[in-house]
Amino acid sequence: MFVFLDIDGVLATEDTWDEWFALGSPTDRKHELLDPECVKYVQRLCDRLKAKVVISSSWRCSHSLGELVGILERAGLMLDVVGYTESRFDFDRGREIADYMEVHDLRPQDVLILEDAEVVDPFEARTVRPCFRGDDAGFRGPQYTEALRLVEG
Ligand SMILES: [Mg+2]
Numbered sequence: 001m002f003v004f005l006d007i008d009g010v011l012a013t014e015d016t017w018d019e020w021f022a023l024g025s026p027t028d029r030k031h032e033l034l035d036p037e038c039v040k041y042v043q044r045l046c047d048r049l050k051a052k053v054v055i056s057s058s059w060r061c062s063h064s065l066g067e068l069v070g071i072l073e074r075a076g077l078m079l080d081v082v083g084y085t086e087s088r089f090d091f092d093r094g095r096e097i098a099d100y101m102e103v104h105d106l107r108p109q110d111v112l113i114l115e116d117a118e119v120v121d122p123f124e125a126r127t128v129r130p131c132f133r134g135d136d137a138g139f140r141g142p143q144y145t146e147a148l149r150l151v152e153g
Contacts, residue, residue: 001049001151002104002111004085004097007057009116010130011038011075013137031074038138039077042114045139045147046079049112055084056097056115094119112151114139126150 008017012033020026020033046053055068063071069081085096097113100106113119113127128147130139 001051002082002106003046003049003051003053004056004100004111004113004115005042005053005079006093006115006117007034007055007059009132009137010057010114010139011035011042011077013038014133015137031071034072034075034077035138036076037140039075041139041141041144043077043079045144048148049151051080051112052082053079054082054100056093056100056113058091060084061087093117094123097123112147114143114147 005011013035016033016035020029023029023032045051055065059068059071065081065084068084069079072079072081083100085100088096088099093115097111097119101108101111108123108126111123111126113123114130115127116130116132119127119129128139128143128150130143131137136142
């Protein structure tokens with residue numbers, strides 16, 4: 001299973017960003033933007049699915065893949081990261097994922113998308129969409145359950 005992983009809205013939330021800004025936006029502590037409970041559930045999901053992870057977050061635009069893996073690991077997230085999606089001129093997240101799937105010959109049933117933004121069809125049925133704001137923001141227990149329901153039926 002390939003998991004397309006967004007960061008803001010999945011692992012980082014409005015609250016964790018506010019806390020990080022309050023610290024003075026320390027660039028060497030970006031791993032603190034990742035909510036520990038969201039980290040736990042994403043780890044649990046990826047372990048269970050033996051997931052190959054593709055970073056689809058815009059964080060890929062400001063960090064190398066190695067830097068991103070370092071940030072994830074400092075937050076306690078040990079994933080099999082195999083790459084990232086390429087940016088499109090229109091920054092359409094769904095089409096960026098579709099482009100990656102086409103290049104790597106992936107079918108919709110091969111993928112799961114964790115993404116708070118709109119993802120265009122035909123991948124809606126393979127998408128779990130947490131939210132960025134609110135007390136229950138991010139990927140937590142309910143989103144974990146939904147993800148398993150999507151992939152395991
Ligand atoms: Mg996002």
